Amino acid sequence: MSTTGTTARARRPIIEIRDVERVYDLGKIYVRALDGIDLDILENDYVAVMGPSGSGKSTLMNLLGCLDTPTAGHYLFEGEDVAGMDDDELADIRNRRIGFVFQSFNLLPRATVLRNVELPLVYAGMGREERIERARETLGIVGLSDRAHHRPNELSGGQRQRVAIARALVNNPSVILADEPTGNLDSRTGEDIMVIFESLYRAGNTLIVVTHEDDIARHARRVVRLRDGRIESDEPVERPAPAENALR
Amino acid sequence: MRRFFTEFAENARIAAEQIGAHKMRSLLTALGVIIGVMAVTLMGTAVNGLDKGFSDSLDMLGTDLLYVERWPWGGAGDDWMRYRNRPTFRTDYAHQLNEIILDTPNSALEAAVPCALSFRAIQRGGESVSNVYIVGTTAAYGYVNRADIEFGRFFNDTEYASGRNVIILGYDVAGALFETGRETAIGQDVRIRGLRYEVIGVFRRQGSFLGLQSFDNQAAMPLPALRRFERGNWHTHIRVKMRPDASIHEARSELEGAMRRIRGLLPGQENDFEINQTEMLEDTIGNVKTQIALGGFFITGLALFVGAIGIMNITFVSVRERTREIGTRRALGARRGTILAQFLMEAVGICLIGGAVGLALTVGLKFVFGAAVPAFPFILSPQLIVAAVVVSIATGILSGFVPAFQASRLDPAEALRHE
Numbered sequence: 001m002s003t004t005g006t007t008a009r010a011r012r013p014i015i016e017i018r019d020v021e022r023v024y025d026l027g028k029i030y031v032r033a034l035d036g037i038d039l040d041i042l043e044n045d046y047v048a049v050m051g052p053s054g055s056g057k058s059t060l061m062n063l064l065g066c067l068d069t070p071t072a073g074h075y076l077f078e079g080e081d082v083a084g085m086d087d088d089e090l091a092d093i094r095n096r097r098i099g100f101v102f103q104s105f106n107l108l109p110r111a112t113v114l115r116n117v118e119l120p121l122v123y124a125g126m127g128r129e130e131r132i133e134r135a136r137e138t139l140g141i142v143g144l145s146d147r148a149h150h151r152p153n154e155l156s157g158g159q160r161q162r163v164a165i166a167r168a169l170v171n172n173p174s175v176i177l178a179d180e181p182t183g184n185l186d187s188r189t190g191e192d193i194m195v196i197f198e199s200l201y202r203a204g205n206t207l208i209v210v211t212h213e214d215d216i217a218r219h220a221r222r223v224v225r226l227r228d229g230r231i232e233s234d235e236p237v238e239r240p241a242p243a244e245n246a247l248r
Numbered sequence: 249m250r251r252f253f254t255e256f257a258e259n260a261r262i263a264a265e266q267i268g269a270h271k272m273r274s275l276l277t278a279l280g281v282i283i284g285v286m287a288v289t290l291m292g293t294a295v296n297g298l299d300k301g302f303s304d305s306l307d308m309l310g311t312d313l314l315y316v317e318r319w320p321w322g323g324a325g326d327d328w329m330r331y332r333n334r335p336t337f338r339t340d341y342a343h344q345l346n347e348i349i350l351d352t353p354n355s356a357l358e359a360a361v362p363c364a365l366s367f368r369a370i371q372r373g374g375e376s377v378s379n380v381y382i383v384g385t386t387a388a389y390g391y392v393n394r395a396d397i398e399f400g401r402f403f404n405d406t407e408y409a410s411g412r413n414v415i416i417l418g419y420d421v422a423g424a425l426f427e428t429g430r431e432t433a434i435g436q437d438v439r440i441r442g443l444r445y446e447v448i449g450v451f452r453r454q455g456s457f458l459g460l461q462s463f464d465n466q467a468a469m470p471l472p473a474l475r476r477f478e479r480g481n482w483h484t485h486i487r488v489k490m491r492p493d494a495s496i497h498e499a500r501s502e503l504e505g506a507m508r509r510i511r512g513l514l515p516g517q518e519n520d521f522e523i524n525q526t527e528m529l530e531d532t533i534g535n536v537k538t539q540i541a542l543g544g545f546f547i548t549g550l551a552l553f554v555g556a557i558g559i560m561n562i563t564f565v566s567v568r569e570r571t572r573e574i575g576t577r578r579a580l581g582a583r584r585g586t587i588l589a590q591f592l593m594e595a596v597g598i599c600l601i602g603g604a605v606g607l608a609l610t611v612g613l614k615f616v617f618g619a620a621v622p623a624f625p626f627i628l629s630p631q632l633i634v635a636a637v638v639v640s641i642a643t644g645i646l647s648g649f650v651p652a653f654q655a656s657r658l659d660p661a662e663a664l665r666h667e
Contacts, residue, residue: 058665067579067661088583095581102664106576110265122258123581125251167580 013076014174014206015041015064020073022059033059034070035229041175041208046201048217048237049210051226058179060226061210065098065177066090078174095123099168101178105160107152113139113163114148120171138166142196158189165196175206182216194219215241259590263597266566274598277562280555281602281643282609284548285636289610289628291544292635295537296627302533305462306526310393312492314503315524316341316360317485334520337484339364339471341510342386345486348506356494356502361389361487364471366478370417371439372425380421381466382440384474392489395463400434400449403470411472415440416449420464441477445469496525552639555602556647563595563651574655575663588656595648596641603640607633 022034033056041047041064051057062068063075066082069090075082077093085093094100107116117135126134139145142162152160161181168176178197182190198219201207209220217223218241225232267274315321318337339362349357363385369378389395390402403414417425417433426433433447451463490499500523507521567574574587582590614626 062661065579067664068659088585091578091581091583094579100579102576106572106579106664108573108576110269119258119577120580122254123251123577123583123586125254127250127254128257171581 011042011044013040013042014045014078015039016074016076017063018074018076020063020070020075022056022063022068023071033229034063036073037229037231039224039231039234041206043174044201044204044206046197046207046219046221047209048220048223049208049226050212050214050217050223051232052212054228055226056229057210057212057226059229061177061179064175064208065100066093091123095120096171097174099171099173099176101161101164101168101176101181103180103183105152105157105164105184107160107163107167109152112149112151113144113155116152116163117166117170120167124171134170135166138170139163141169142166156189157185158192161185161189161193162196165193165200169200169205175208176200178207178209180211181209182211182213187215190216255586255589259586259593260597262590263594266594267597267601273562274601275605277558278555278598278602278605280551280553280558281599281640282555282606284551284555284643285603285606285640286610286613287544287548287551288639289607289632289636290613291540291548292632293610293614293626293628294544295540296629296632297625298533298537298540300625300627310487310489311526312490313392313525314488314490314499315485316345316488316503316507317522317524320522321524331522335511336481337486337521338481339384339484339486341507342486344510345488345503345506348509352502352506356491356499357506358489358491359388359392360489361386361392362471363389363485363487364474364478364481365483365485366474366480368440368477370415370421370425370467372436375425375427377421377424380418382415382474382478383466383468384471384478385468386471389468389487392487393463395468396452397449398452399431400447402449402468408470408472411470411475413443413445413469413473413476414448415445415467415469415473416451417447418451418462418464418466419453421467422447422450443476445473496527500525548639552643555599556643559595559598559644559647560651562598563591563648564654566594567591567651567655571658571663571666574658575660575666578658578660579664584656587658588652591652591655592645592648595652596644599640599644599647600637603636607636 017037017039020034020037021032024031024033035056037056037060049057049060059068063070066077066085067090069075069083069085073083077097082090082093108119111119114132114135117138118131121131121134136145136148139148142165144159144162144166147155147159147163152163155163161184165176165181168178181197182193185193194216197207197209201221207220209216211217218237220237221240222234222236224234318334319331342360342362345357345360349355349360363383366382366384367379368382369376370380370382371377383389387403387405387408390397395402397416398419400416402416403412407414415438417438419430422430422433425438426436430450433450436447437444438447439445451466451468454462454464488499488503490496503523504519507523508519511520513520577587577590611628614628617624618626
């Protein structure tokens with residue numbers, strides 16, 4: 001039907017969220033942090049999740065990352081219902097299928113860059129030699145091969161976040177989940193990180209970036225806005241800002 | 249399985265790094281364990297040494313000897329009056345016993361020697377050794393007691409029969425009286441209560457243990473010679489040597505029968521003498537050992553209890569300091585069990601270091617004590633080292649479990665948000 005080179009294939013859903021609620025029981029009061037959310041994330045999506053504080057952004061982030069489970073509704077991760085999983089099963093999903101990037105990097109201060117990147121593979125039970133090989137490869141993707149034996153405190157903020165990205169990538173996850181990845185970086189360094197995200201997206205990865213900055217969200221291909229525990233809007237980005245241009 | 253090993257290696261590495269990063273803190277925390285392990289190992293070496301020293305001493309007293317006398321060893325207790333009222337013990341029972349032994353076919357006994365005792369000063373010129381254990385006996389004494397002679401000789405049957413004033417000095421006694429050398433004592437005279445005795449021999453050095461009697465501070469002479477200054481039979485006893493192939497039980501009952509005959513006891517009448525043997529002393533030393541062990545356990549328990557609380561505390565602190573790290577690890581796929589194991593290993597690691605330091609200090613102290621008290625054999629057995637390691641690991645697991653469990657139960661999302 002289409003005459004323009006690429007055919008639009010039906011993309012596989014990674015995450016399907018149906019009518020999800022998350023209620024916190026704070027003793028005397030109940031806080032309804034998420035109040036009936038429907039959200040699909042497809043393979044090779046690049047989604048920015050936005051919203052003011054208190055909108056349920058963090059709660060959604062925790063649910064998406066399998067750090068928490070919904071109190072009602074269904075959350076299918078690659079077709080499996082996360083709601084019924086026990087703690088160890090959730091840990092395994094996080095380990096093998098989700099890559100986390102945090103605002104404050106969360107690197108282990110006493111471990112070398114290489115060991116930080118290896119860590120998810122340790123928890124996956126991979127042998128030492130294979131681990132080191134994979135970690136080195138992944139460090140190459142973020143351009144830090146020469147920093148493998150440094151410690152985090154010997155690196156700049158941008159470099160640290162790149163190590164964290166390598167750590168998120170090392171297990172070939174189904175989705176990369178970044179929580180305010182540029183929040184602790186100056187805007188130039190932040191743009192560097194977005195360049196890496198752009199290249200990961202183009203390489204076929206699925207990315208979810210939680211942010212409150214419009215400048216960052218504009219790099220994504222789709223923006224989901226939350227307000228008061230509901231999805232306010234879910235729209236494609238008309239003209240994504242090419243990260244490379246922002247560098248100049 | 250593989251996952252277990254990679255995680256185990258990782259956790260061991262983290263524990264080593266953490267302990268290394270807080271050396272002072274870890275060492276101070278380990279202090280309780282150090283003291284505890286020192287207490288348990290020092291106590292153990294002391295008990296081992298006591299055992300060794302004691303069994304050596306028993307060998308000296310003679311494990312094949314039966315001592316017939318008025319009193320039981322190890323104290324009379326409330327029955328004091330009963331023993332007190334027994335008839336006086338006489339030295340000539342030994343001769344009667346020897347006759348009975350000769351008349352008994354296949355006797356389990358070999359020979360009996362009388363021992364009359366006196367505690368007197370022995371003087372020579374200006375030198376004097378007070379309160380020497382002087383035994384008056386027969387020529388068979390040397391054979392029965394396996395008392396070896398270093399210089400000179402023991403007295404013979406003729407000297408016994410004639411009651412010649414000769415004396416054989418213990419090694420220490422001879423050393424104190426003859427500064428010119430023990431060998432120069434032979435042929436010299438010493439004085440006891442003004443009487444002269446010629447030194448004809450010096451016993452070989454035996455060594456003593458915790459003040460137990462030894463030939464080193466004794467002297468021996470013919471019984472008639474002793475009678476010149478000691479009439480009493482207060483401490484008189486008879487030593488009976490068993491045949492090497494005889495059973496103790498057999499020997500004891502034969503001896504009991506013979507003594508009853510000598511004493512003229514009717515059937516149904518109670519024994520009015522006592523048969524003692526070195527086994528009875530083992531009961532006494534058993535009490536001492538139990539007391540040392542109890543004291544040691546108390547100190548060990550106290551030190552380990554205090555140490556365990558310190559380790560628990562420091563592990564709580566460690567969990568708190570690294571809450572965000574726990575969150576990160578959980579996000580990256582660490583299971584609860586992994587986190588539990590991580591903090592447990594840290595606590596166990598501190599305890600093992602404490603145990604190693606404690607053991608090292610014990611080894612050091614062993615040498616110091618060994619040099620200070622050469623007579624006391626301190627023995628650090630492999631079992632004690634194993635015990636120290638087991639105690640350390642157990643302390644680590646017990647004290648680390650609660651904080652480690654708490655760490656493993658942290659909500660990953662909340663832990664990640666922890667400042």
